[in-house]
Amino acid sequence: MAELSYRDAVIRGIAQEMERDERVVMIGEDIAKAGGVFKATVGLYDRFGPRRVRDTPISEQAILGAAMGAAMTGLRPIAEIMFSDFIAVCFDYIANEFPKTRYMTNGQMGCPLVVRTGNGGGVRFGAQHSQSVENWSMMIPGLKVVAPSSPADVVGLMAAAIRDNDPVIFHEHKALYATKGEVPDGEIIDTLGTAKILKAGSDCTIVALAMMVPRSLEAAAILERDHGIKAEVVDLRSLVPLDTRTILGSVAKTGRLFTVEENPRLCGWGAEIASIVADEAFWDLDGPIVRITTPHIPLPAADHLEDLAIPSVDRIVARVSRVMNG
Amino acid sequence: MNRKGGTTAVTVQSANDDIGIEKRLELYRLQVEIRDCEKRAYDLFMQNLIKGTSHLSLGQEAIAAAFGVAMEKNDKSFCTYRGHAHTLARGVGMEKMLGELMLRDVGLMRGKGGSMHLTSVEHGVMGSYAIIGAHLPIACGSAWRAQYLGEPDVAVCFFGDGTTNIGAFHEALNFAAIWKLPVVFVCENNLYMEYTPIHEVIPVENPAGDRAGAYGLEKIVIDGNDADVVFRTARAAIEKARAGEGPSLIEALTYRHSGHSRADPAKYRPSGELEKWLERDPLKIYRARLEEHGVAGDTIAAIEAESKRKVDEATEVCKASPPAPVELLTTDVYADGGWAWRN
Numbered sequence: 276m277a278e279l280s281y282r283d284a285v286i287r288g289i290a291q292e293m294e295r296d297e298r299v300v301m302i303g304e305d306i307a308k309a310g311g312v313f314k315a316t317v318g319l320y321d322r323f324g325p326r327r328v329r330d331t332p333i334s335e336q337a338i339l340g341a342a343m344g345a346a347m348t349g350l351r352p353i354a355e356i357m358f359s360d361f362i363a364v365c366f367d368y369i370a371n372e373f374p375k376t377r378y379m380t381n382g383q384m385g386c387p388l389v390v391r392t393g394n395g396g397g398v399r400f401g402a403q404h405s406q407s408v409e410n411w412s413m414m415i416p417g418l419k420v421v422a423p424s425s426p427a428d429v430v431g432l433m434a435a436a437i438r439d440n441d442p443v444i445f446h447e448h449k450a451l452y453a454t455k456g457e458v459p460d461g462e463i464i465d466t467l468g469t470a471k472i473l474k475a476g477s478d479c480t481i482v483a484l485a486m487m488v489p490r491s492l493e494a495a496a497i498l499e500r501d502h503g504i505k506a507e508v509v510d511l512r513s514l515v516p517l518d519t520r521t522i523l524g525s526v527a528k529t530g531r532l533f534t535v536e537e538n539p540r541l542c543g544w545g546a547e548i549a550s551i552v553a554d555e556a557f558w559d560l561d562g563p564i565v566r567i568t569t570p571h572i573p574l575p576a577a578d579h580l581e582d583l584a585i586p587s588v589d590r591i592v593a594r595v596s597r598v599m600n601g
Numbered sequence: 602m603n604r605k606g607g608t609t610a611v612t613v614q615s616a617n618d619d620i621g622i623e624k625r626l627e628l629y630r631l632q633v634e635i636r637d638c639e640k641r642a643y644d645l646f647m648q649n650l651i652k653g654t655s656h657l658s659l660g661q662e663a664i665a666a667a668f669g670v671a672m673e674k675n676d677k678s679f680c681t682y683r684g685h686a687h688t689l690a691r692g693v694g695m696e697k698m699l700g701e702l703m704l705r706d707v708g709l710m711r712g713k714g715g716s717m718h719l720t721s722v723e724h725g726v727m728g729s730y731a732i733i734g735a736h737l738p739i740a741c742g743s744a745w746r747a748q749y750l751g752e753p754d755v756a757v758c759f760f761g762d763g764t765t766n767i768g769a770f771h772e773a774l775n776f777a778a779i780w781k782l783p784v785v786f787v788c789e790n791n792l793y794m795e796y797t798p799i800h801e802v803i804p805v806e807n808p809a810g811d812r813a814g815a816y817g818l819e820k821i822v823i824d825g826n827d828a829d830v831v832f833r834t835a836r837a838a839i840e841k842a843r844a845g846e847g848p849s850l851i852e853a854l855t856y857r858h859s860g861h862s863r864a865d866p867a868k869y870r871p872s873g874e875l876e877k878w879l880e881r882d883p884l885k886i887y888r889a890r891l892e893e894h895g896v897a898g899d900t901i902a903a904i905e906a907e908s909k910r911k912v913d914e915a916t917e918v919c920k921a922s923p924p925a926p927v928e929l930l931t932t933d934v935y936a937d938g939g940w941a942w943r944n
Contacts, residue, residue, distance in 0.1 A: 340769065
């Protein structure tokens, strides 16, 4: 067991799989000699060489298209889209190409690749470098969508994503890169589609993803200490596959559901979870399902405004305590 | 198929020919079969036995056929929604193709793909892409894999003149050039971007040829209606790619005899234009070429008769095939064969 940063966990997860399988290759802008704009690929070029860790021009369509062509014909590429906002530039591949390959060809070929991308806000980059875009991918049949919150999960889920035979969009949270956590030694392989209960509780369930997980955990501690509310915190870890069993099990125990999302409110993933719970566990509920989200706005750059937009620990505490005591 | 008989009759006269009579007969056979199969597709549309849409390449057969003959079995081809010809040219059977157009169980993808998504991995037909330009970077990826693993296959990527204005075209050309990828880009310039003359939307004479220099590539503009010309160009470009000398961008000038799609009567074409191009019909050119090379009229007639017989036979097989089975609706969304996105 060693303490590792989220950033170093990305490197360790990739290195583990590159060591194991020569078909795993990496492409992206500035990922090789420069080690990535977030330094999340530092050392991989030196370790695996220019053949396996390759810089590309600023050509997002070519990056994802080439990754797809290589994946279809036998490699296991990891393609980096530097900031998740840029996925919009090459969305054809995410929406029309990767996910439909297997279905349209009646199973003749698949597209086993990983798109890694720096997702999320909180670092004052403004509206075109700060978005949480996991919903963009979630709605498309054929994709898998992952967003880990801790270094240990990054290593294990990265390995699982690389070994998966479907295209996986892997959201690394920009504001979490510097955070640290204990990571077990040796090879780690996690399982996609498994949520984790990070704090047990009996009064309500808080479902969160990525940066909203540590904030929800902090909020849960305050809720318990200051308001006597025992919240159970569920880290979804992946949106597709979605671990509805854990969500429904938790709601059956607590009777209340809050979702905490960084993405803007309209059509956020929390709406899907609310819908599933309302459909399938309505009689377990003791009150309304409440979504805590960023408002339906682009993110501002000003620090105090960005802090107001993205759900904060205080906002989570205030909203949960008001609803629970209301 | 009495191709062998025809070969024997004319081998001596063609001994010094760089293409050779066997390949010439293959080039003609493919062009005729593609023509007949696409004409049948049109007829089946008229009978409402093919639904949806379809993009025929009547008049453009020489390009697909020539590349089909020039490519090795393991080479990979990437085509567009106008991809019937390229699919047949790799050796996919007519019943598989017409069956897919008719959305029957016998089709290539058992009806799940349709006319615009023909794929046959076993023949190296790595998909027909219905978003203009998307497949150029994908072909680069296949070429990258070949280069990375030291495998000898070349990726050949077909697209229309309209594609040359999309970003992916330029990204792919740059990418292939800097990585020296074994890929051959083939622009079939049929003069129209869907309904609009290509010259109204580009500032240069040759949509692909004039842009090749921007990626350090040679300008190659050829007569796309002469299968010999296309074959020689294809062979050279594929050999160059296989030798590790990087990509080529070929612009083959041609003309589609019908509209963009089923819905398009092509009324925008100036009068006389179609007639002029019908004079340069690739089948007509190639029939004359075979005659010049001493191929007997009987041999040519036998190829034509055999093609018609194949199309008739395939049509009957397809008509007798059941529609795509209902259980296919939810198969193969994910690699486990199913569609489950939750536990």
